[in-house]
Amino acid sequence: MLNVPTQSFPAPSSQQRVAPAGQSGRNKVALKPGHSLMDWIRFAKSGRDLTGLRGRLIEVTEEELKKHNKRDDCWTCIRGMVYNVTPYMDYHPGGEDELMRAAGIDGTDLFDQVHRWVNYESMLKECLVGRMAIKASAAIKGTQTHTQSTPTVYLYLTIIPPPPMASLAPPSSVAPPPDKDSRPRYDWFQTDVTVNLVIYTKRKIHSSGCTIVDLEGGVLRLEVLLGKMSYMLHLRLAEEVEGSVAVQTAFAVGKIQLSIRKKAKGKWTSLGQPLEFHNTLLRKKDRALYYRDCVLASKTEVNHNTHVFRLQLPRGTVMHVPVGKHVYLKALIQDSEVVKPYTPVEQTLVAASHPSTQGSDLFLMIKVYPDGLFTPHLNSLRIGDHISVSGPEGPFSLRPLRDVTHLYLLAAGTGFTPMARLIRLALQDLGTIRKTKLLFFNRQEEDILWRSELDDLAAKDERFQVEYILSEPCDRWSGRTGRVDQPTLEDFLNRPDGSKCYVCVCGPAAFTELTEGLVKQQGFSEEEVHAFQG
Numbered sequence: 242m243l244n245v246p247t248q249s250f251p252a253p254s255s256q257q258r259v260a261p262a263g264q265s266g267r268n269k270v271a272l273k274p275g276h277s278l279m280d281w282i283r284f285a286k287s288g289r290d291l292t293g294l295r296g297r298l299i300e301v302t303e304e305e306l307k308k309h310n311k312r313d314d315c316w317t318c319i320r321g322m323v324y325n326v327t328p329y330m331d332y333h334p335g336g337e338d339e340l341m342r343a344a345g346i347d348g349t350d351l352f353d354q355v356h357r358w359v360n361y362e363s364m365l366k367e368c369l370v371g372r373m374a375i376k377a378s379a380a381i382k383g384t385q386t387h388t389q390s391t392p393t394v395y396l397y398l399t400i401i402p403p404p405p406m407a408s409l410a411p412p413s414s415v416a417p418p419p420d421k422d423s424r425p426r427y428d429w430f431q432t433d434v435t436v437n438l439v440i441y442t443k444r445k446i447h448s449s450g451c452t453i454v455d456l457e458g459g460v461l462r463l464e465v466l467l468g469k470m471s472y473m474l475h476l477r478l479a480e481e482v483e484g485s486v487a488v489q490t491a492f493a494v495g496k497i498q499l500s501i502r503k504k505a506k507g508k509w510t511s512l513g514q515p516l517e518f519h520n521t522l523l524r525k526k527d528r529a530l531y532y533r534d535c536v537l538a539s540k541t542e543v544n545h546n547t548h549v550f551r552l553q554l555p556r557g558t559v560m561h562v563p564v565g566k567h568v569y570l571k572a573l574i575q576d577s578e579v580v581k582p583y584t585p586v587e588q589t590l591v592a593a594s595h596p597s598t599q600g601s602d603l604f605l606m607i608k609v610y611p612d613g614l615f616t617p618h619l620n621s622l623r624i625g626d627h628i629s630v631s632g633p634e635g636p637f638s639l640r641p642l643r644d645v646t647h648l649y650l651l652a653a654g655t656g657f658t659p660m661a662r663l664i665r666l667a668l669q670d671l672g673t674i675r676k677t678k679l680l681f682f683n684r685q686e687e688d689i690l691w692r693s694e695l696d697d698l699a700a701k702d703e704r705f706q707v708e709y710i711l712s713e714p715c716d717r718w719s720g721r722t723g724r725v726d727q728p729t730l731e732d733f734l735n736r737p738d739g740s741k742c743y744v745c746v747c748g749p750a751a752f753t754e755l756t757e758g759l760v761k762q763q764g765f766s767e768e769e770v771h772a773f774q775g
Contacts, residue, residue, distance in 0.1 A: 483503070532631050
């Protein structure tokens with residue numbers, strides 16, 4: 242529903258967002274000149290009355306909200322707060338039709354389906370009309386329903402903090418939850434110098450990595466990603482500890498062990514104090530994103546407008562981003578909080594077979610857009626500067642690749658970034674894949690990312706093949722030219738007898754939508770195609 246404008250989320254870039262399973266990617270529209278995210282920020286801060294209420298905040302009833310459902314008078318509700326989004330219509334990259342889907346109604350679900358990570362509170366703070374009022378429910382046993390003579394009662398939404406939780410019991414073992422409880426179980430033990438936390442997930446863990454640990458100021462936050470679910474442990478530890486954490490995972494039996502060194506030798510009487518969401522199992526889409534403060538450690542040029550940014554995680558953080566997942570970067574730009582997704586790559590195209598799950602660095606290949614908002618800010622950072630980074634996100638799963646023999650990758654521009662780790666995975670870890678083919682679309686020869694590494698890999702490994710197609714080639718270019726079309730894909734995609742094929746597509750939104758449709762016209766089923774949405 243509410244999207245970050247195009248210039249903040251440019252099309253052929255590395256920040257490829259994965260659409261939730263069962264949803265197609267959103268369609269973008271061409272914004273009028275002067276309607277970028279930067280322009281919206283300037284307009285919102287111009288001092289104009291964007292709500293029509295001359296600075297007043299009001300309580301909005303459901304009946305009142307319904308009245309504001311037109312293009313020139315559009316209100317919507319997101320998480321209990323009502324906004325007049327009429328001034329934002331021309332700045333919305335999804336177009337006014339997409340925004341009008343939430344006109345005069347609660348648009349929270351629509352918003353969450355597309356971009357729950359967007360900080361709408363910052364973007365629309367000048368458009369805030371007020372708080373939503375909800376009707377008191379009369380559906381309580383033994384009570385009468387409202388009649389025409391009964392006045393309507395409105396309850397104004399407030400956030401009530403959860404009651405304080407009791408300390409963890411002193412024994413070194415935590416009682417397992419009931420048999421029907423699907424939550425993982427945890428236990429802890431200690432020596433004189435270490436405290437150790439053990440999680441039993443009750444299921445196998447995929448070897449690509451699924452545990453994120455943050456230890457800061459004596460607070461331990463551990464998240465285990467289990468398919469569509471997220472298991473959380475959140476504790477203020479009982480005593481002081483050193484800043485580093487060691488993590489060991491027994492993938493086959495679903496066991497994770499954390500070891501933390503105590504600052505002072507001795508026995509603890511308890512593990513610590515539970516904090517919010519401790520020992521909870523939630524759907525990943527229902528929990529808030531958590532950001533940690535990272536440091537720009539280096540910046541390496543890839544080509545004329547693209548760099549690999551190496552971000553160093555805090556000392557107490559252990560995080561490995563699984564293949565096909567992305568992270569969000571967050572920064573305060575011109576007093577507005579801007580959030581952008583980016584897909585990590587390895588340091589080189591063919592990295593170690595099994596990268597360490599305790600690595601302290603993230604490598605992000607990012608194209609800098611001079612007229613953009615976020616990438617110029619990122620490019621302006623100096624070595625040692627800080628930026629906020631979320632944990633892994635995205636629904637991509639390696640499960641469909643289990644028995645695949647032929648993997649086809651269709652990428653445009655920095656849509657190559659999720660393909661880079663897929664190539665390494667296919668050649669080093671997925672023994673069933675006999676052929677991996679990359680069809681790489683770019684405007685000009687100088688735009689091709691990691692070309693020498695791709696060519697070297699193709700020369701050394703007969704299982705990998707790459708072909709480049711340019712839409713604006715120079716005279717000396719002898720390769721293929723043009724854009725993605727049906728004849729090109731007919732040449733590229735084939736089904737050898739006895740093969741099992743899988744196709745991944747990534748690039749600008751228009752490229753992805755067109756290519757995915759062409760691939761399916763070739764006879765590939767929904768289950769055989771994955772589109773990373775930008």
